[in-house]
Amino acid sequence: MDGAPLVGRTELLEAVRSTLVGAGQGQPTAVFLTGESGVGKSRLLREVGSELRDAGALLLTGACLDIGDASPLHPLRQALRRLDAELTTGPIRASSALRGLLEMFVDQTGGPDGAGALLEQVSHGLHLIAGGRQLVLVLDDLQWADRSTRQLLLYLLAGLGDLQLSVLAAVRAESLQGAHPLRRMLTELRRLRTVRVLDLAPLDRxxxxxxxxxxxxxxxxxxxxxxxxxxxxxxxxxxxxxxxxxxxxxxxxxxxxxxxxxxxxxxxxxxxxxxxxxxxxxxxxxxxxxxxxxxxxxxxxxxxxxxxxxxxxxxxxxxxxxxxxxxxxxxxxxxxxxxxxxxxxxxxxxxxxxxxxxxxxxxxxxxxxxxxxxxxxxxxxxxxxxxxxxxxxxYVEAHRHWSSALQLAEAPAVGSAVDRVMLLERTAEAAHHCGEHARALALLEEVAGADASRSACGLSIRRARYLAAAGRSALAEVEYQRALAAADCTPRERATITAHLAELLLHLGRYADAGTRAREALELADTVTGSTSEVVLASAALGFSEAFREDPEAGLAVVRRALDTAERFGRPEDVACAYLHLAELLTGPLNTLEEGVVVARRGAERVAALGLGRTYETRLLAIAINGLFRVGQWAEAEKVAATALRHRPSGAEAVEVLLARCRLSVGYGDIEAADRDLDAVATLCAGGGARHVIPLLTLRAGLAMWQGRHDLARKAVQRGLTESRSDDLVILAALIWHGLRAEAEAHASRSLSVDETAVRRLREAADRVARRAGTAARPVRSVVEAFLALCAGEVSRIDGSDPELWARSVTEWDRRHHPYPATYSRLRQAEALLARRSRSAKAGKLLRQAYQAALGLGAVPLTAEIRTVAGRARVVLTEQGTTAGNPTSSVPADGEELAVLTAREREVLAAVAEGLTNKEVGQRLFISERTIGVHVSHIFDKLQVRTRVQASAILLRNQPPDAR
Structure with a gap:
């Protein structure tokens, strides 16, 4: 166990230390560590013993053997022999006493008549060996101690010897059974104030x-x-x-x-x-x-x-x-x-x-x-x-039990006593509910092959639901259309299909079509009794569509009523779906981010209690991550992403959370992690719709630009403009901005010629989005206008950057409390001002504001670009007198220097100050080594330091005096 770190024992180590300190006041002290084999008793003996030796104590270390009373005082003899081998220099008196004790053991017969004299001689000899220092007797496997050793311990701990003594011993608890003599001895010793018997429990999770x-x-x-x-x-x-x-x-x-x-x-x-x-x-x-x-x-x-x-x-x-x-x-x-x-x-x-x-x-x-x-x-x-x-x-347990039942039904003894097709159907549905979408589809195919008489419409409905959950939206839409066209489609099934189709179209970003289908589903549901689920799904889809396209308040009210209806009737999927649409509406079209994040997290807790943790809880957490990212709470978003991924999601759920995490990675500048997530999403998105494909391509373009690969960014955006149909003007506007930005970056870097045709197509696309936004709901129009302000600024970078256009973009994003695009716009405004060689003081102020905001977010690539622009313009990014490397700077008040760090960055800095490597910090905080590297870079940037030692010094300087 020496090669591994000592974890989970901080409080126990402190208890041992505090007890053994009593030896400094002339009182003998002892700690007996009990616990099962392998719990770490011997490791603790070595750790504490090493600390005491470093503090100047004399250590005698021995171990008892499982041979009863055949070797009196064996552990002490062993300890003395070890000390004799190590003692090359020291007082002659101590060496003489040590040799005398060893010789006494050779001559001693162990008879009971001389026991008292023997103990006194041993005590006196140990006193001479210690020479006034604290003597620590460390004994392992004390459960096998012979009678003489037990007697010596009782003699010494009773204060009968003239020693500054501490005893530290380990005992296997499973060996202390029945009338074991050590058990009685420990019972007696517990009565002494200077003796503690501590039980080592196993580690917690x-x-x-x-x-x-x-x-x-x-x-x-x-x-x-x-x-x-x-x-x-x-x-x-x-x-x-x-x-x-x-x-x-x-x-x-x-x-x-x-x-x-x-x-x-x-x-x-x-x-x-x-x-x-x-x-x-x-x-x-x-x-x-x-x-x-x-x-x-x-x-x-x-x-x-x-x-x-x-x-x-x-x-x-x-x-x-x-x-x-x-x-x-x-x-x-x-x-x-x-x-x-x-x-x-x-x-x-x-x-x-x-x-x-x-x-x-x-x-x-x-x-x-x-x-x-x-x-x-x-x-x-x-x-x-x-x-x-x-x-x-x-549902996880249900899936396991249905799978077991299906396996049992294969046994020859069971024969035809059970409906195997029914078992296949029930197992498939349970698999769908617990997120095993591929298995659900495979089982459904078995159902279709095993019973040709099954309703074609019913099978298509279930196949479409499973396909949608697996992220194969295009195929799901085709399957719903096939179900509607089936000859055996009943009015109830038609209502079900239409309601699910409305929900699917919503996820595809086709809000107008979703609203049409939702109204149709509600009309059909009116003719069918017991159609609560259909009403909930259709109402949620209709409310979202209305809020996006027409009336935000009325649409939001419809979605809230859908949630109330779902909660009243309690079907888990209905509750989860309603929460999903409400959270998406608040964090998306309505741009009420704080409330949307709260609803998403509250909904995640609710659906987890309903057994849908791997599916709908993951989706809701992905919405929370996106909302937190947009309001600038990246460290908290990172924690939520880790929570969501513990569910090991699949299908559409995996796509949602991976895209959300990828936004963080792109912002942080973690190129490898972002690339890995995008590749995974691309694989899962085969057959997906615009809801996933457009954000995927937008992130691909953003990542390529940070890598300086503007041609790849251009291709990703062009593919997004041609491949996906969507009414979601916000994600389209974001895609267009990335396209124009790629052309502007190519122009600025002179690494690639501007594609005039691409610029023309992008400007035409921006005009179309602007026209469509004119009839959209006010909150949607507001966010689209902010993206269009970014687009106008990027066009000006190609033609000759206009600081007024970037000032407008700053205002738009500040008003919406979106720190990242606002920071980016400040950088570009400052760059435009500097290019015109005017108002350099204002440019410097903008760069300093952008720099502090980027540091606060942890946006490493953006921070680096701000620093580059400032360097060219000779702009000092930190206020004079507060630069960490300036020897004349004044020392801020306690904690002030650390105020720029997020809570997670402070955790990382505290671990760095302990001397841990990035790998060790990652193991302690349960995040990847690469992510720790990103955090350390952020810390260096924010604190304006170059080394881990400098960062650690700032941490120590800002700690309260009693914590140092």
């Missing part, structure tokens, strides 16, 4: 993941981290072994871990061994009444057996039942148990559960009957468990 990341060299994927936590139980030694296996690509269980747990099992009494085996086979937690039926022991004997297993740190007991402390025990026993033994235990569990409130145990019942080799009895239990999970909105 966060510390476990931190340690595993340090060993593996990178943060573990969510699924791997979850499995490691369950298998290790937080035991540091086990965590390290498992993390190394993951790092090196080894499967299975290492021989080291297997032998450790087998050894611990072997010392159990037979009944306790049987209890552990039974719990290992069961579904945790295993209730006491259930365990009694499985192991078939009288209650008194069962309780004794459980106590033994708990005492040996193999089981954990709680009110709800018993659990294995480490799931690895189950893996070890899987190989130890004979197949016939496993089957017998599963059958006992199933039989015990069959008559005991079976409705509460269907999942376990299915599990045990299946592993007992009884598929006929397991199948109905699996189906019941799936239906119960769906009722509780546990």
């Amino acid at each position: 966060a510390a476990t993941e931190q340690l595993a990341a340090a060993v593996a060299g990178e943060a573990l994927p969510t699924a791997a981290a979850e499995q490691l936590w369950r298998r290790s139980g937080g035991n540091p030694f086990v965590v390290e072994e498992l993390a190394r296996d993951l790092r090196d690509g080894r499967d299975g269980l290492s021989d080291t871990l297997r032998e450790i747990f087998l050894t611990r099992m072997e010392v159990l009494p037979p009944d306790a061994h049987a209890v552990v085996r039974a719990v290992a086979v069961g579904v945790e937690p295993v209730e006491h009444w259930l365990l009694a039926k499985v192991v078939r022991l009288p209650d008194d004997e069962l309780i004794d057996a459980v106590r033994e297993a708990v005492a040996h740190r193999l089981l954990v007991g709680a009110d709800e039942g018993y659990r294995l402390r480490h799931r690895l025990v189950a893996e070890v026993l899987e190989e130890e148990l004979l197949p016939v033994e496993r089957v017998a235990l599963h059958r006992r569990y199933a039989q015990a559960l069959t008559g005991a409130h079976a409705e509460l145990h269907q999942a376990r019942l299915a599990h045990h009957w299946r592993l007992a080799g009884e598929p006929v009895r397991a199948l109905p239990a699996a189906m019941a468990a799936a239906e119960e999970a769906e009722r509780l909105h546990g």
Whole structure:
């Protein structure tokens, strides 16, 4: 464990230090660390011992052996021999006392009559060896201490020896069973104020993941981290072994871990061994009444057996039942148990559960009957468990149970006793709800192939829903049209199709078509009873369309009413869809960003409780990320993105969150991360619509410009103008701006000739957007006008930059509280003023404002460009007297220098000040090493420093005195 960092033990280390300080007042002190094997006791002995040695204490380090009383005072003898080997220089008196003690041990017979004299001699000899220094006796594996060693400890800690003494010892808790003599001794010692017995608990989940990341060299994927936590139980030694296996690509269980747990099992009494085996086979937690039926022991004997297993740190007991402390025990026993033994235990569990409130145990019942080799009895239990999970909105569990039922139905013993097509349909729907869209589509194809009599319309509806969720919007629209044209399409199905089609068109950005379809769906729903879902979907789509195209207030009210209706009737997908449209409307067309972010995050919590965490929660979090990005809260957006990606989304959900994260990466200047996300989105977007394709191409153009690849930016924009049809004027205006900016950048860099045809097409597109915006709702028109101001400014850069056009853009974006485009516009306004060689004072002020804003955002490429322009114009970007590198600068008030840093950047700086590398900081904060590098660059820019030492000095200078 020496190669890995010591994590999760800060408070414990402080408790040990504070206790051992008592030796400085002439009182003997002691800390006894107890805990299970591998929990880190020996590591703590070394850490604390090393600190005390560095502080000037004399260390005597030894370990007890598992050989009873055959070697009196063995750990002390071992410690003295080690000291003798190390003691090359020192007082003659101390060396003489050391040799005298060693010789005394050789001559001593260990008879009981001379025990008191022996202890006194040892104490006196240690006093001479210490020579007035604090003496620290460090003892490992004290559970095997011989009688003489225990007597010596009691003698010394009772204050009978003339020593400035501290004892630091480690004890395996699982060894202190029954009437173990050390157990009684520790009970007595606890009464002394200067003695503490501290139990080392396993690491918590966060510390476990931190340690595993340090060993593996990178943060573990969510699924791997979850499995490691369950298998290790937080035991540091086990965590390290498992993390190394993951790092090196080894499967299975290492021989080291297997032998450790087998050894611990072997010392159990037979009944306790049987209890552990039974719990290992069961579904945790295993209730006491259930365990009694499985192991078939009288209650008194069962309780004794459980106590033994708990005492040996193999089981954990709680009110709800018993659990294995480490799931690895189950893996070890899987190989130890004979197949016939496993089957017998599963059958006992199933039989015990069959008559005991079976409705509460269907999942376990299915599990045990299946592993007992009884598929006929397991199948109905699996189906019941799936239906119960769906009722509780546990769609992941439902999918697992339906998949199990489908597998059980394949058994020859089941035959035709169950409708396999029905199982396929139910499994497909559960897969769709939990985000397994590809599996849902594959199962639906099996349904179509297995039963030709199934309704063509019904199959098309479901296929279209699954395609839309998978991000294949174009194919989904075709499938909905096919469903409408089906001969067997009923009025109810027509209403359903039209409502879903309206929602799809909304996601495609075709708001006029969505409104038309929504009105049609509402008319159809009026003729069908029980069409609440159709009304909710259509109302949300209609409200969004009206808010974008006609009346924002009226449209918003319609969407809010749709949400109220969905909440009243409680169908999860309806609630999620209504929240989605409300959050999108607020953060998009209405530009009410703060409220939209709040609604998105509140909706994410709500739909997570409804079991739709991987799908709709991810989408809502993506909306929150975009809103936070636009208002300049990039650090918070980064945290939300990390939360969303823990769900491992797929399909359209993955596209949404990857695009949102990519905006951050482009802004930060993390080229590699942005490129990776864009490639992933491009793969997932095959068959997608304008809602995803246009932002994808816009981001591709923006990234290419920061790389100086203006030709690639030009191609991306031209593709966006020709390939996608959308009523979303905002994303179209953003795309046009990027196109004109690419031409202006090419002109400014002289690396590429301006494409006059492209400029003409882009200006024509901007004019079309301006005309269409004239009839759009006021908030939409307002944002479009701001983008058109950027477009006008970029055109002027080609023709001869006009500072007044850029001043207008600054005003437009400032009014909307969008810091990034406002900062960019200030840079261009200053550049235009400098090009005209006039009003340089105003240009300098604009550059300084832009510089501070870009630093606050963490926009590295934009900050670098501002610095370049300022350098050419010889503009000082920081106020005189406050530059970090200026030796004549005044020292700001406490904390003032750090005010420019975000909360995340302060966390990174604090870790940097500890001397951690970027990789180590990333492991501590659970973000990538590359992202840490970006943060460090931001910190250097904001604090105006060049080295980590300078940045750390500023942190220390700004800390309160009591924190230094």
